[in-house]
Amino acid sequence: MSVQYCTFRLDGHLFGVPVASVQEVLKQQELTTVPQAPPEVSGLINLRGQIITTLELRTRLGLPARAEGAAAVNVVVRTGDGDVVSLLVDEIGDVLEPDDADFEGPPETVPARIRALVTSVCKLDGALMLVLDTELAVQVGTAA
Amino acid sequence: MDGMDEIIAEFLVESHENLDQLDQDLVSLEREPGSRELLSSIFRTVHTIKGTSGFLAFGALESVTHVGESLLSRLRDGEMTLTPQLTTVLLEMVDAVRSLLATIEASGGEGDADHSELVGRLNALLDGARAEAATEHASAGDQPEDLDTPPPSVVASQPLIGELLVERGLGVHDLTLALVEQEIGDQRPLGEILVDDGVVSLEDVSEALQAQAGARRSVADSSIRVDVDLLDALMNLVGELVLTRNQLLQRAATRQDAELQRTAHRLNLIAGELQEGVMKTRMQPIDSVWSKLPRVVRDLCVSLGKSVRVEMEGRDTELDKTILEAVKDPLTHLVRNSVDHGVESAAARIAAGKPAEGRLLLRAFHEGGQVNIEITDDGAGIDPVALRAKAVAKGMLTRAAADALGDREALHLIFAPGFSTAASVTNVSGRGVGMDVVKTNIEKIGGVIDVVSTVGQGTTVRIKIPLTLAIIPALVITAAGNLYAIPQVNLLELVRLEREQALTRIETIQGTPVCRLRGKLLPLVDLRAQLGVPEAESETTFIVVLAADGRQFGLVVDDIKDTEEIVVKPLGKALRGIALYAGATIMGDGRVALILDANALARQAGMVSDSAAAAATATRAADAERAALLVLGLSDGRRVALPLGAVDRLEQFALDRIERVGGHEVVQYRGEILPLVRLNQALQSYGETAEGDPMQVVVCQHRGRLVGFVVERIHDIVEDELAVRTHLDTGGHQGSAVVGGHVTELVDVEQAVSAIDPGLLAPVAVS
Numbered sequence: 016m017s018v019q020y021c022t023f024r025l026d027g028h029l030f031g032v033p034v035a036s037v038q039e040v041l042k043q044q045e046l047t048t049v050p051q052a053p054p055e056v057s058g059l060i061n062l063r064g065q066i067i068t069t070l071e072l073r074t075r076l077g078l079p080a081r082a083e084g085a086a087a088v089n090v091v092v093r094t095g096d097g098d099v100v101s102l103l104v105d106e107i108g109d110v111l112e113p114d115d116a117d118f119e120g121p122p123e124t125v126p127a128r129i130r131a132l133v134t135s136v137c138k139l140d141g142a143l144m145l146v147l148d149t150e151l152a153v154q155v156g157t158a159a
Numbered sequence: 160m161d162g163m164d165e166i167i168a169e170f171l172v173e174s175h176e177n178l179d180q181l182d183q184d185l186v187s188l189e190r191e192p193g194s195r196e197l198l199s200s201i202f203r204t205v206h207t208i209k210g211t212s213g214f215l216a217f218g219a220l221e222s223v224t225h226v227g228e229s230l231l232s233r234l235r236d237g238e239m240t241l242t243p244q245l246t247t248v249l250l251e252m253v254d255a256v257r258s259l260l261a262t263i264e265a266s267g268g269e270g271d272a273d274h275s276e277l278v279g280r281l282n283a284l285l286d287g288a289r290a291e292a293a294t295e296h297a298s299a300g301d302q303p304e305d306l307d308t309p310p311p312s313v314v315a316s317q318p319l320i321g322e323l324l325v326e327r328g329l330g331v332h333d334l335t336l337a338l339v340e341q342e343i344g345d346q347r348p349l350g351e352i353l354v355d356d357g358v359v360s361l362e363d364v365s366e367a368l369q370a371q372a373g374a375r376r377s378v379a380d381s382s383i384r385v386d387v388d389l390l391d392a393l394m395n396l397v398g399e400l401v402l403t404r405n406q407l408l409q410r411a412a413t414r415q416d417a418e419l420q421r422t423a424h425r426l427n428l429i430a431g432e433l434q435e436g437v438m439k440t441r442m443q444p445i446d447s448v449w450s451k452l453p454r455v456v457r458d459l460c461v462s463l464g465k466s467v468r469v470e471m472e473g474r475d476t477e478l479d480k481t482i483l484e485a486v487k488d489p490l491t492h493l494v495r496n497s498v499d500h501g502v503e504s505a506a507a508r509i510a511a512g513k514p515a516e517g518r519l520l521l522r523a524f525h526e527g528g529q530v531n532i533e534i535t536d537d538g539a540g541i542d543p544v545a546l547r548a549k550a551v552a553k554g555m556l557t558r559a560a561a562d563a564l565g566d567r568e569a570l571h572l573i574f575a576p577g578f579s580t581a582a583s584v585t586n587v588s589g590r591g592v593g594m595d596v597v598k599t600n601i602e603k604i605g606g607v608i609d610v611v612s613t614v615g616q617g618t619t620v621r622i623k624i625p626l627t628l629a630i631i632p633a634l635v636i637t638a639a640g641n642l643y644a645i646p647q648v649n650l651l652e653l654v655r656l657e658r659e660q661a662l663t664r665i666e667t668i669q670g671t672p673v674c675r676l677r678g679k680l681l682p683l684v685d686l687r688a689q690l691g692v693p694e695a696e697s698e699t700t701f702i703v704v705l706a707a708d709g710r711q712f713g714l715v716v717d718d719i720k721d722t723e724e725i726v727v728k729p730l731g732k733a734l735r736g737i738a739l740y741a742g743a744t745i746m747g748d749g750r751v752a753l754i755l756d757a758n759a760l761a762r763q764a765g766m767v768s769d770s771a772a773a774a775a776t777a778t779r780a781a782d783a784e785r786a787a788l789l790v791l792g793l794s795d796g797r798r799v800a801l802p803l804g805a806v807d808r809l810e811q812f813a814l815d816r817i818e819r820v821g822g823h824e825v826v827q828y829r830g831e832i833l834p835l836v837r838l839n840q841a842l843q844s845y846g847e848t849a850e851g852d853p854m855q856v857v858v859c860q861h862r863g864r865l866v867g868f869v870v871e872r873i874h875d876i877v878e879d880e881l882a883v884r885t886h887l888d889t890g891g892h893q894g895s896a897v898v899g900g901h902v903t904e905l906v907d908v909e910q911a912v913s914a915i916d917p918g919l920l921a922p923v924a925v926s
Contacts, residue, residue: 047641047751050690051737059730059743059751064399066743066751068731098732155733 017115020137022108022144023090026078028129029108031137031144032092038099040107041089044069055155057103060089067091069101075152077128081105092149100153111144113137121145170211171264172384174256177204179447181253182454185246189457190468192241199319202231208256219269220259226281227252233285236335236342247461248280250454320349323367324359333358387480390441397430397437398630398726402745404430405723409747434630434724438479445523445532446474448487452494456519459498467502467517467536476523478530482624485604486532489597493534493620494519496593501538501618511615513537529648530626535619541612543569553578562861562909565804570610574598602758605648605741631727633744635720635752636703639692642752643716644725644744645703649757651711653719654702661700674702674713684764685715686755689739707757714760723747727754739763788905790898791857792872793839798903800877800896801868805908807860809873811853826856826867833858837869841911842904861908868911 020031021040046058046069057071069089073081081087089101118135125133129145132152137144181204188197209224227249233239255274262270321334337352345352350364404426411423453469460467478486502508502517509515522533546569547561555575556564564572572578576595601608606624625631625648633644634653654676656664664675665683672683681704687694695717702713725744734740738759746752787803816826817835824835835856856867877898895904 045750047743047753049734049737049740049753050639050641050692051739052734056733059753061745061749061751064402064745066728066730066745068733070733100731100733153733 017112019110019112020144020146021090021110023088023104024106024108025072025076025104028078029139029142029144030104030147031111032090032147032149034110036092036094036149038091038093041091041101043087043103044089053155060101062091062099062101065099067099067101069103070153070155072102072104072152075102075155076132077126092153094150094153098153102149102152111139113139113144118146167215167263167267169384170215171260174208174211174260177208178253178257178260179450180204182250183450185249185253186453186457188241189243189246195235198231198235199322202228202235205231217259217263217269219272219274220256220263222278223252223255223259223274223281226278226285227256230281230285232342236338243461245284248277248284250458251277252281320364320367323370324350324353324363329353329359329363385440390437390480393437394441397434400430401434401630401724402726405747406749438630441480442477443480443483444475444477445483445530446471448483448490449474449521449523452491452521455491455494456498459495463499464504465498465502465517466505466515467498467519469519469521471521473523476525476530478624479626482530482604482626485600486606486622486624489600489622490532490534492593492597494521497534497536497538497618497620501536501540503539507539511539525626529623532622532624533619534622535617537617540614540616540618541570541573541610542614543612546570546572550575550578559909567611570612573610574608605646630724632722633725633754634703634722635746636686636701636716637695637718637720638686638690638716639695641692642720642746642750643686644723644752644754645705645714645757646741646754647722649705649707651704651706654704654713655719656700656702658698658700665700676704676713681711681713683713683715684760686760687715687717689760689763705757705761707761710761712761712764714757725752725754788877788898788903789857790874790877790901790903791838791868791870792874793842794871797842798874798898798901799838799842799870799906800898800903801857801859801906801908803876805859805861806857807865808858810856810858810867812856812867813853817854828858828865828867831865833865833867835867835869836912838906838911839869839871841868842906859908861912866908866912 019034021034021037022029022031024030041062044060044062046060048058049056055070055075057069057074060067060069071081073079085105087103087105088107090104090107091099091101093099117138119138121130121133121136125136125145132148133145134148135146137146181201184197184201184204188194188201191197205224205228209221209228212220212224230239230245230249234241234245239245255277258272259269259274262268262272321329321338325331325334333353333356337349337356337358340352341347341349347355350359350368353359354361354364408423408427411419414420449471456467456469459465497519498517502519503511503513505515508517518537520533520535522531522535524531543564543566547556547564550556550569550572551558551561555572555578561569573594574597578594598608601622601624604624606622609621609623610618611621612618625646632647634647634650636643636645654674656674666673666675668680672685673680674683675681681702683702685694697717701716701719703716703719704711704713723746725746727742728744729735729742730737730740739756741754741756741759743751743753788800789803789806790798790800793799810828812826817824818826820832820834824837825832826835827833855870855873857870857873858865858867895902897903
């Protein structure tokens with residue numbers, strides 16, 4: 016039984032996270048910025064009465080900042096300990112169900128900042144999907 | 160099996176409550192050994208646990224409570240008297256029951272802990288009592304005592320039928336006789352015996368039985384047990400409702416729809432009442448925490464060989480359950496501290512002319528939407544001089560910084576991490592990891608802690624905490640376009656300054672902006688600077704005056720909005736490390752607002768600090784402007800002022816008492832040699848002197864040594880009057896200010912002394 020992945024694009028890379036960890040996908044929301052917060056934190060959003068921390072995944076992965084005015088998408092993920100965090104990505108992709116055999120460890124050529132948060136790489140037809148470790152990706156501030 | 164689990168769960172809850180009551184009763188019983196009421200209450204409790212544990216087949220529990228019960232029935236019937244030794248064993252029995260209950264709760268079974276030793280000891284006491292009883296009550300003693308006979312069931316019901324009958328005019332003696340008859344094997348119910356004895360009428364008995372049944376029913380019917388989780392869930396829902404109401408109200412206000420307005424208004428009222436009601440369900444009297452303290456004190460007293468009486472005032476003061484839980488450990492710690500460090504040994508107390516028994520007073524009361532809790536002991540008090548010395552010895556403060564601390568600030572040193580004044584570390588306290596944790600925990604729930612102490616007379620620790628944490632009124636302000644909420648507990652007033660006013664009223668003292676507010680100087684903290692955001696262009700300056708940690712400061716913000724009921728929501732993990740924010744909330748318009756922590760703001764701005772050294776400097780900066788001063792007169796009508804904190808006493812000395820040591824003038828004073836400093840000379844005031852006879856001398860304590868300042872006149876003590884000041888240094892080294900309508904020079908004690916003789920106050924080993 017293979018796992019379904021929710022994919023999204025970030026600075027030309029294709030990333031994937033297990034569908035089970037994704038709560039929902041939202042268009043860009045009104046953000047309340049948090050002064051003094053770690054640079055990865057882009058702000059807080061009001062998700063139906065729940066206050067959710069939003070992380071800029073580009074900053075988290077050490078990628079260049081998104082172009083001014085370009086819309087982002089919130090991928091709201093749920094971590095193992097019940098924390099809900101929203102990740103800002105460029106655009107959302109399809110849900111894929113690749114074969115287990117197509118996965119292998121991230122190659123050495125992937126930049127270290129990204130490799131630290133990527134558990135494996137999946138060889139798709141004509142593209143590579145980087146599997147993001149959401150548990151590690153949302154550890155900001157306390158761990159950094 | 161489910162039904163059985165439920166019964167056991169109920170039994171556990173009930174028994175835990177009963178045990179707390181038991182602890183309290185036993186300790187009070189020690190004070191009033193004769194109280195039948197207390198004994199009956201204890202007996203009933205143990206009996207109930209025994210009965211139920213027998214029914215639920217918890218053999219070990221039953222055997223422990225059974226001997227305890229037998230022992231208690233002796234006490235109740237006056238066949239034994241309560242000794243401290245007996246109390247200790249009974250308390251041990253309570254502990255054993257408690258640990259058994261805990262095992263049952265955790266594993267469902269009784270575990271294999273062996274309680275036979277305790278049972279043996281209880282039995283031994285019982286046997287001793289029985290032998291005694293045999294000689295004293297020859298008739299009763301002839302009957303073989305059968306410990307397995309369950310005590311008469313009437314006794315366990317609540318209230319006692321016998322008590323009810325006594326209320327109806329039955330003689331206590333007659334009742335005792337009837338009870339003894341029952342005890343020695345009479346199987347008839349108590350009422351029947353009494354009627355047969357002809358001491359009460361049948362009507363009285365049936366009336367009493369009805370009253371008894373009625374009492375039982377009314378207690379059972381008027382209250383139900385509710386799971387705390389359910390209450391928490393309800394509280395969260397009410398919080399959401401309040402937020403939704405806020406949003407709806409804001410929308411409705413913009414529409415011209417009268418019907419919508421009315422409905423919204425009604426919703427507003429109902430939501431408000433609902434919120435209050437749900438909040439009430441979570442309120443518990445502080446007694447639920449306090450009731451454990453007499454036992455703590457008693458155990459501590461036994462191990463320390465002290466004697467302390469616990470008194471409580473306001474035990475029905477109610478608090479939110481969450482807060483109550485949060486203050487439980489700090490309170491216990493403070494009480495232990497008071498008994499261990501505060502109250503002296505009986506010998507020391509007698510030597511100090513106090514009663515041998517120490518007194519610990521717990522007080523709780525509501526005030527201004529907050530709850531105050533005070534813990535007062537009549538012990539030795541805390542000596543600020545010793546605290547200063549200790550802080551210096553530990554390298555936490557420099558000598559000068561320590562000397563600069565006022566007594567109140569010095570007392571706050573006990574809250575500094577790693578600070579313990581106990582000469583020796585006991586297993587109770589003195590490791591220096593206590594008070595700072597207490598302070599942190601109190602502040603975590605938005606509370607404030609303060610300590611007041613008089614050497615030789617005792618110490619009072621005062622805690623102020625909010626009633627509830629879930630929904631709080633807050634002031635909404637803006638900075639750089641974002642909304643921020645400030646809890647109203649911290650709010651004192653709002654100040655709005657137009658451009659011209661701001662120019663004249665905001666000044667800078669040694670780099671710190673201050674605002675002149677009704678003759679006082681208020682240190683200012685700019686929120687924009689603290690947050691690192693740009694400030695808005697504005698004609699007006701908005702200042703929110705806040706109180707944090709016993710100090711006041713003005714927070715400069717972009718704009719002040721409205722007050723709103725907010726629901727505190729925790730921040731995600733990534734933001735939890737930022738002390739400035741106490742959480743976040745959702746505003747009426749759906750926007751997210753961060754909640755500012757006033758204490759953290761003050762701390763970050765350097766107003767108050769946990770590190771004692773920073774506190775010392777901050778105190779000087781913030782408090783120097785509001786210090787109490789002693790105003791003195793020198794020659795030529797010159798006025799100078801000394802900080803009142805440095806002044807020990809005012810004295811008059813006849814001129815002929817002056818003696819000379821080397822170049823110094825000294826007088827003999829209270830068994831010491833007091834060096835004199837003529838302030839006229841020290842401050843180069845060489846006008847016409849009229850120091851007079853007797854001389855006016857201000858005795859100051861500095862660095863643990865006394866020094867006397869000779870002045871011409873002692874004018875007045877002035878507080879809070881430093882509205883205008885200059886830094887024009889005239890030799891006093893503290894600048895000048897307008898005090899009581901006159902320009903007055905502020906004198907620094909150390910400088911004044913060293914002007915005459917730098918060596919005079921050099922540290923000398925003095926005991």
